Amino acid sequence: MPCVNNISPHYSAGMRTLLRPTGFVDSPFGHDGKVARLAGGLSWFAMVELIGIDGNRRVSAELLPVAEIEKRFDNDLERQWTTLTSAGAPLSLGERTVRLDQPQVMAILNVTPDSFSDGGQFPDASSAAEAGADMMANGAAIVDVGGESTRPGAKPVWEGDEIERIAPVIRQLAAAGAAVSADTRKSDVMTAALEAGARMINDVSALTYDDRAAEVIAAAGVPLVVMHHKGAPETMQDDPRYDDVLVEVYLWLEERVATAEAAGISRDKILIDPGFGFGKNVAHNLELMNGLALFHSLGCPVVVGASRKRTIGALSGEAPVDRRLGGSIAFALKAAEQGAHIVRAHDVFETVQAFRVWRGLRDQALTPRV
Numbered sequence: 446m447p448c449v450n451n452i453s454p455h456y457s458a459g460m461r462t463l464l465r466p467t468g469f470v471d472s473p474f475g476h477d478g479k480v481a482r483l484a485g486g487l488s489w490f491a492m493v494e495l496i497g498i499d500g501n502r503r504v505s506a507e508l509l510p511v512a513e514i515e516k517r518f519d520n521d522l523e524r525q526w527t528t529l530t531s532a533g534a535p536l537s538l539g540e541r542t543v544r545l546d547q548p549q550v551m552a553i554l555n556v557t558p559d560s561f562s563d564g565g566q567f568p569d570a571s572s573a574a575e576a577g578a579d580m581m582a583n584g585a586a587i588v589d590v591g592g593e594s595t596r597p598g599a600k601p602v603w604e605g606d607e608i609e610r611i612a613p614v615i616r617q618l619a620a621a622g623a624a625v626s627a628d629t630r631k632s633d634v635m636t637a638a639l640e641a642g643a644r645m646i647n648d649v650s651a652l653t654y655d656d657r658a659a660e661v662i663a664a665a666g667v668p669l670v671v672m673h674h675k676g677a678p679e680t681m682q683d684d685p686r687y688d689d690v691l692v693e694v695y696l697w698l699e700e701r702v703a704t705a706e707a708a709g710i711s712r713d714k715i716l717i718d719p720g721f722g723f724g725k726n727v728a729h730n731l732e733l734m735n736g737l738a739l740f741h742s743l744g745c746p747v748v749v750g751a752s753r754k755r756t757i758g759a760l761s762g763e764a765p766v767d768r769r770l771g772g773s774i775a776f777a778l779k780a781a782e783q784g785a786h787i788v789r790a791h792d793v794f795e796t797v798q799a800f801r802v803w804r805g806l807r808d809q810a811l812t813p814r815v
Contacts, residue, residue: 465739468492471810483784485532487807502689525742538644541624548781551587551789552580556610570613584797591628597682608637615641632657651701663709670716675724690729691736718748730756738783750789751776
């Protein structure tokens with residue numbers, strides 16, 4: 446669902462009301478006027494939480510049935526409602542089209558020596574490209590290729606080294622027909638990746654790291670993922686604090702979407718990611734996942750990356766990275782339930798399988814009874 450084009454959001458830090466869909470139901474049948482479809486996907490909801498905010502924090506919360514929401518409309522609430530209940534067009538990545546009416550998997554392909562989960566596993570570009578091709582064969586819609594680790598404590602990588610790592614891999618994957626995203630925050634790396642065949646940019650800095658990044662992306666006309674973060678990778682996990690993490694991340698992403706659009710990036714090319722684990726502790730991450738449906742009122746496809754993250758280990762006896770599959774699947778399904786459009790995953794086969802079972806359940810629920 447590309448960003449809805451008719452949005453004129455408010456960015457002031459004063460009193461506002463935000464809408465969070467909740468009360469999810471299996472099927473709309475028999476509930477005419479009592480349920481609404483979330484972001485053109487396969488989830489329906491019967492309740493909406495009206496969250497009153499003042500500055501960066503919640504000051505009130507009220508649950509309201511969907512059937513009564515129109516009685517409370519002002520211009521901003523009507524805009525939010527229209528946005529979070531609207532379907533958008535598929536995502537275009539060059540010759541590949543990615544439908545967003547159901548959750549899709551973005552495969553994580555790190556060609557780095559030091560990524561937290563899979564760094565250093567590929568001896569050369571060909572083996573990395575082969576792994577990416579296997580991910581596509583296992584059902585990934587997009588392969589996200591990264592050459593710089595942004596794990597907590599990671600140091601920046603010189604652009605030349607990053608390009609040398611990712612460009613040959615992207616070139617081989619693109620030549621094989623894959624839809625490729627480049628996971629980078631540097632304009633020169635973006636340029637090289639696009640020349641090699643990438644058709645999407647995933648910027649974990651949300652255009653805050655490199656002043657030229659927006660110009661490169663706008664000129665290329667490719668989709669962009671803007672991700673929330675707090676602090677640089679070197680220090681982002683040093684006691685991160687928020688007044689209200691759900692509200693602060695929402696407002697921050699709202700501002701970054703507006704900034705990207707003002708820089709010439711078409712609004713229908715912007716996706717948002719709440720940045721699970723980027724300057725957030727375990728409680729922050731869980732709160733964001735529980736409140737994920739709120740972000741649909743920003744009108745952009747929602748991307749979630751919780752695969753193998755430390756929160757899973759913290760909730761399971763400090764399980765090491767290679768024993769976090771179950772938690773990764775749990776987060777992926779929680780995201781799908783709340784209408785996430787794209788989920789980043791290391792374990793592609795297992796995540797796609799989980800989504801196919803989830804889709805089977807949804808299809809059965811949405812089959813009218815005779």
